[in-house]
Amino acid sequence: MRAMFGMAPASVRDDIEDALDGAANDADFTAQERAILKNVLGLHDVRVADVMVPRADIISVSAEASLGELLALFRTAGHSRLPVYGETLDDPRGMVHIRDFVDFLASEPSFGLVERATADPTHQKAAEIPELRMDMPLSAAHILRPVLFAPPSMPALDLLVKMQASHTHMALVIDEYGGTDGLVSIEDVVEAIVGDIEDEHDEEDRPGIAAAGDGAFIVEARASLEDVSEAVGFDFSALADAEDVDTIGGLLTAVAGRVPGRGEIVAGPGEFEFEVLDADPRRIKRVKIQPRAAPLRRGPAARVEPEGGAGAEPRRPPDH
Structure with a gap:
């Protein structure tokens, strides 16, 4: 039909979009299915800059922060991963995962957690808490993981593929001068497809x-x-x-x-x-x-x- 009127052949993408628009009032797709499919089709136009958390809203921690400060930040931030920087956010050192942090506290002999848990698994005296060396700097714990780096113009889908391949769920967005412009998690990219993903803490945050x-x-x-x-x-x-x-x-x-x-x-x-x-x-x-x-x-x-x-x-x- 399009060739008859001298129009360029429709692409598969156009055909799918037309089908979704035509199915708006029937039961072929639910509203949620149509929304997700349209988001998938439009993902090729979404750039990293469109889904990133801007620099001003990044919650990060210094590599020289104490473990006590890191614990307090994890408690208030509501994130399982935090970017780690040197002197400023423009000097990224990696990220710290809360699971690595907890594993370090539980397994490091100098913290005494394993011995106390074995000796008295049902009770831990409050007086023992100061024995934990929570003044140790984060950099000395050697629990940092690498992060990915991406320019703002990078297609979000390309970053998602890179995150999947590297098993790294956090990327810092770097501008043309090498400064940190924002942060993207794998959840940010997935939300561009399925919509907002709220967990137990999102409502209160x-x-x-x-x-x-x-x-x-x-x-x-x-x-x-x-x-x-x-x-x-x-x-x-x-x-x-x-x-x-x-x-x-x-x-x-x-x-x-x-x-x-x-x-x-x-x-x-x-x-x-x-x-x-x-x-x-x-x-x-x-x-x-x-x-x-x-x-x-x-x-x-x-x-x-x-x-x-x-x-x-x-x-x-x-x-x-």
């Missing part, structure tokens, strides 16, 4: 969104626009699509045209404005979303119009 009264909300900047839209009752997606951002912090930075400082108030879409509650020079950390008509807090806060909008000069709250 989800960025906070809390009502603050009078229609205002206190939001962690890394909260997704989908979650914020659902909580606030306003769809931020139209502006987000234009700016190519996924989080409320990214949207605020795009609207302001820079990283706003703590205390600044930025006019947002609709009837809302954003007050930056916490930030550093590189990123926003916490934001207050409030109706535009809400009374502004006295102090150093200054209203900032979106970049290119009317009123380029910041406006300060009126004196009362």
Whole structure:
């Protein structure tokens, strides 16, 4: 049929996509099956940069951190693997797996865990805990594993194949200057196919969104626009699509045209404005979303119009 009208022959990919679109209203595929199949077909367009955790959100540990510090970080991070660096994250040394860490604690004679467990398997006195040499630096434990390195432009599918072949589930994304740009786990790539994979800890680790009264909300900047839209009752997606951002912090930075400082108030879409509650020079950390008509807090806060909008000069709250 396509040849009859002088059209190029359809590829197998096009045929499958047409079949999926045509099956939208029948029972050939469930909605979940259609979504996964479409994600598989589109995976050739997904790059490492699309699925990576940005540098600012990487939880990592210094090679000279003590084992006690590593234990505390594993407890709070909620990850089984952590990247290890030298002086900075641009000097990666590898990664540490929690299983290797626990095996080291259990088998190292100087820690005395095996002897105590054999002598008294049902009881361990609290007074014995200080005997563990938790001040030992991580580098001295020799439990680091190598990580993969990938450029941001690398196809995510190629990285997945490389991870499978090397049995390495973590890769650092390195920019053209050799600096660390982000981190990708095998789970990040798989989620591009099957959607979000939540474990027992994901719900409690989800960025906070809390009502603050009078229609205002206190939001962690890394909260997704989908979650914020659902909580606030306003769809931020139209502006987000234009700016190519996924989080409320990214949207605020795009609207302001820079990283706003703590205390600044930025006019947002609709009837809302954003007050930056916490930030550093590189990123926003916490934001207050409030109706535009809400009374502004006295102090150093200054209203900032979106970049290119009317009123380029910041406006300060009126004196009362």
